Amino acid sequence: MKKMRNVFILLSLVLLLLFSAACGSKEPAANGDNNSGGEExxxxxxxxxxxxxxxITVAKLKEKYNPVEEDVVSVNSSGNENEYSVKGALFSEVLENLGINQKDLPAIRFVAGDGYMMEVPKEVLEARDIILAYEINGEPLHEKTKPIRAIVPGERSMYWVRNLVKIEILEAATAEAVSKLMFLESVVSSMEEHDYTYYESIDKAVLCKKLPLPEEDDTVYLKSSDGLDKNEKAEVFLNEGYIKITGEASPAYLSPNLPKGMHVKELLWVGKADVGILSVEQGLKYFTPVQKGEAEGILITDIFQEVDMADSEKYLFTAVDGYEVEISKDDLAKGVVFIKDSGEVTVMFDGLPKNTTVKGLVTITALEN
Amino acid sequence: MPKNSTIKIALLLLGAIILGALLREAMFKVAAKKTTTSYVPALQINGDIKNPLTLLDEAEFDSVDFEYKGERKRGIPLASIIQSTEPITEKHEILFIGEDGLSALIDGSNLDGCHILLSENGWEAINLLHPVSSNVKRLKEIIIIAPDAPLNFGVNIISQTENLAYFTPGQLYKETGVQMPYFEGTSTVTNDGGQNSVSIFTRRQLYPLRDLVDFSEAEQFVVMGAKGETLYTSDPGFLQVNKNFLNYFSLDRENEIIENVKGFMIAPPSRSITDLYHDTLHYLQRDEKVLLLFLDGFGYHQYEYAKENGYIPFLSTLPQAEKALSVYQPVTNAGFAAMITGKTPDENGVYSRDQMDLKTPSIFAMAKQLGKESALIEGHIKILNTEIEPVLNIDLNGDGKNEDEIYSTALEYVKDANYDLIMVHFHSIDDAGHSYGDLHENTMEQLKVVDGYVRDLVEAWKGKVIILADHGMHSTEDAGNHGEFRYEDLIVPYIIAEGGRIE
Incomplete structure (x- = not known):
């Protein structure tokens, strides 16, 4: 009996040690692991x-946002595929709550706790969902993967950043500032006009390819005074497009060779690379107008904010006849752009000498500091 | 406690510790052994199949013994691998591609004696009844090619009047492609020594569309994807095989990709069925009333044929119809949604027969905003959920059709001066097209009936009239169908006319 008891003790001890050996194993037990820090x-x-x-805490992500569950396939650098079932919150919904549209962002950067960083470009942000995953294959994240793993279905696994601790929004990193701003009414005054049939009327239009836009950049940005904006492929804009400058809905980007859904009516401004062309007529609808004598005008500072004008100490205001005025950054807030009865785009600066007024204003250039 | 008992317990403890330590060491060794793997190359089975397959282990299929050059071998019957991938057609070819690029094409109708095995030569094909040159070693891919695949499986290249060429993922492997590096992105790691970055590229096999079809004259193209993505471009771009579907790829425009591309049209018409929304809005804003006559399943080629052969006497008196481009997939839900929202299916959310809800406002919402009264008159089934409830019509007189009831209801609404916008959906041309074929006499006779309804409605209306279709119709072996990227389904008539009696 005593022997049996000794054997029992021995077996129990062996089992105990085995158990402790298993617990002490350095092999990961499973994807799931007990919380060490807690979701809070x-x-x-x-x-x-x-x-x-x-x-944003993980607990908040779970509580506040609709959980999305998706079966996803990651492709690693050697082309191998792994299937997962993931659960998490949509990054786009988190951004929405912060008043940001994911598709409007130029780029973001995922930053992991171990120093790994991955930049996610605009094309991916426009086309893909980003899941901030807190569960993989039905289990909480592994300790090394916590607090969140970014999952970008359809993209390669280098975007699927583990141990995600920060997402940086690269607002200024890729968006090009406008360094030369032109005024449409003055620009088209010297351009060849073509007849353009628009429903029952024959209006006037200029060819987009003749606009003084730079060759750089494959994309043209177009914004309407109702706030709608879009990017158009430069080749389509330049090869097919017209800016209709008279009649209904003008100025309007349109083309007889494109469906009407691709047209932009009441065009506020067009941007390509570092050049912008703005319609004062539409600006008066879009911005809060200020009274300038008998005319209504737009604050230069409002325009600069809209087009993201390049920061500079001095700006050169040029008229169609070549007249130039240099204005310092500090005096910009005094400037108002308006259209005179004669139809000329004009800028006046309150409190500055009269010779700073530019009639027939065509360009504002940010001078190099 | 007696002294000898204490010694016994101490010895037992010591023994347990030693035994435990030994067992623990053994467990680590087992664990370590488990993680040691030898490299097994992946064998991809792709092409014109429903289920692409990556083979990493012979054990995934039952193997059989066979004799080859006097030696006993064991391998997987190729037929069982192919069967598991579900080829989209019974008749197909099989292309073996080796790591060195060596490729061998065999007929898939007789796979007796064909085996796949893992040997010192990697994955290897041994085909006992085929010429020995089909025995490709170091196999990388097996591609199933369906010469007669249904159009919706691959990419169709068309013009406004012709279906020019068709390629499935499998068929593209027979074409000349180019390899191009594709920049995937840059990742960075910060450590004590500073930052290290790595740029990731993948070498992609691309097929220039310009090499697949001659369209040197054309300057503009439109590309459409399975979810209704629509891209107007002057750069033809490339196709890329992705297992069992194709992507459209443009290197010029920020590496733009349309996944699961369905078609490519050369020199598309300038009109789109999405113009309906914009034109209607234009007239409503000018306080003109608008009557929209939506003739389901009426392709431009049917319009031309019917006009030439006297089946549409009234439509022939109106201005010549313009050609308008429908959307992918050219089916009623998607076409209808595109017409009334002015947006392509990827934007309005309706890209097949499975969706009913619009993600963007329709012309009915815009009319309401303008303070205009609208009506939508349809058959007995509601097709889309719009901002207004449709007026549904059942077969009251039991003649087997409800088109005459739609007409009667529409005539009442048209004569009611309270409506600024009325849309009438006739579907009998589509029904006849499905039953008999796009140009069949019975279909043309039904078109003649609808032409009479259209005449009465137009003559009773005071305002603008827009007549158009959601999609067209093509011939099949036994009747007609639509839903494919082909000119018969995608090009439809678009007529703008004035209401009232023509004197």
């Missing part, structure tokens, strides 16, 4: 120049 403490930070830093 686990968090990611979303940061941006304008946004500042927003910390």
């Amino acid at each position: 403490e686990e968090a990611i930070v979303i940061a941006g120049a304008e946004l500042g830093e927003h910390k």
Whole structure:
């Protein structure tokens, strides 16, 4: 009996040690692991120049946003595929809550706790969902993957960043500032006009390819005074397009060879690379107008903010007849652009000498500091 | 406690510790052994199949013994691998591609004696009854090619009047492609020594569309994807095989990709069925009333044929119809949604027969905003959920059709001066097209009936009239169908006319 008891003790001890051996194994037990910090403490930070830093805990992500569950396939650098079932919150919904549209962002950067960083370009942000995953294959994330794993279905696994701690919004990184701003009414005054049949009327239009836009950049940005904007392929804009400058809905980007859904009516401004062309007529609808004598005008500072004018100490205002005025950055707030009865685009600066007024204003150029 | 018992317990403990330590060491060794793997190359089975397959282990299929050159071998019957991938057609070819690029094409109708095995030569094909040159070693891919695949499986290249060429993922492997590096992105790691970055590229096999079809004259193209993506471009771009579907790829425009591309049209018409929304809005904003006559399943080629052969006497008196481009997939839900929202299916959310809800506002919402009264008159089934409830019509007189009831209801609404916007959906041309064929006499006779309804409605209306179709119709072996990227389904008539009696 005593022997049996000794054997029992021995077996129990062996089992105990075996159990402890298994627990001490360095092999990962499973994807799931017990919480060490707790979801209340686990968090990611979303940061941006304008946004500042927003910390969101994993618990908040679960509580506040609809969970999405998706079967996804990752493709690693050697082309091998792995299938997962993931659960998390949509990054686009988190951004929406911060007043940001994912598709409008120029780029973001995922930053992992171990220093790994991955930039996600605009094309991916426009086309893909980004899942901030807190569960993989039905289990909480592994300790090394916490607090969040970014999942970008359809993209390669280098975007699927583990141990995601920060998402940086690269607002200024890729968006090109406008360094030369032109005024459409003055620009088209010297351009060849063509007849353009628009429903029952025959209006006047200029060819997009004749606009003074730079060759750089494959994309043209177009914004309407009702706030709608779009990017158009430069080749389509230049090869097919017209700017209709008279009649209904003008100025309007349109083409007899394109469906009407691709047209932009009441065009506020067009941007390509670092050049922008703005319609004062539509600007008076879009911006809050200020009274300038008998005419209504637009604050230069409002225009600069809209087109993201390049920062400079001095700006050169040029008229169609070549007259030039240099204005310092500090005096910009005094400037108002308006259309005179004669139809000339004009800028006046309150409190500055009269010779700073430019009639027939065609260009504002940010001078190099 | 007696002294010898204490010694016994101490010895037992010592023994347990030693035994435990030994077992623990053994467990790590087993674990370590488990993680040691030898490299097994992946064998991809792609092409014109429903289920692409990556073979990493012979054990995934039952193997059989066979004799080859006097030696006993064991391998997987090729037929069982092919069967598991579900080829889209019974008749197909099989292309073996080796790592060195060596390729061998065999007929897939007789796979007796064909085996795939993993040997010192990697994956290897041994085909006992085929010429020995079909025995490709170091196999990388097996491609199933369906010469007669249905149009919707691959990419169709068309003009406004012709279906020019068709390629499935499998068929493209027989074409000349180019390899191009594709920049995937840059990742960075920060460590004590600073930052290290790596740029990732993949070498992609691309097929220039310009090499697949001669369209040197054309300057503009439109590309459409399975979800209704629509891209107007002057750069023809490339096709890329992705297992069992094709992507459209443009290197020029920020590497733009349309996944699962369905078609490519050369020199598309300038009109789109999405123009309906914009034109209607234009007239409503000018306080003109608009009557929209939506003739389901009426292709431009049917319009021309019917006009030439006297089946549409009234439509022939109106201005010549313009050609308008429908959307992918050219089916009623998607075409109808595109017409009334002015947006392509990828934007309005309706890209097949399976969706009913619009993601963007329709012309009925815009009319309401303008303070205009609208009506939508349809058959007995509601097709889309729009901002207004449709007026549905059943077969009241039991003649087997409800088109006459749609007409009667529409005539009442048209004569009611309270409506600024009325859309009438006639579907009997589509029904006849499906039953008999796009140009069959019975279909043409039905078109003649609808032409009479259209005449009465137009003559009773005071305002603008727009007549158009959601999609067209093509001939099949036994009747007609639509839903494919082909000119018969995608090019439809678009007529703008004035209401009232023509004197």
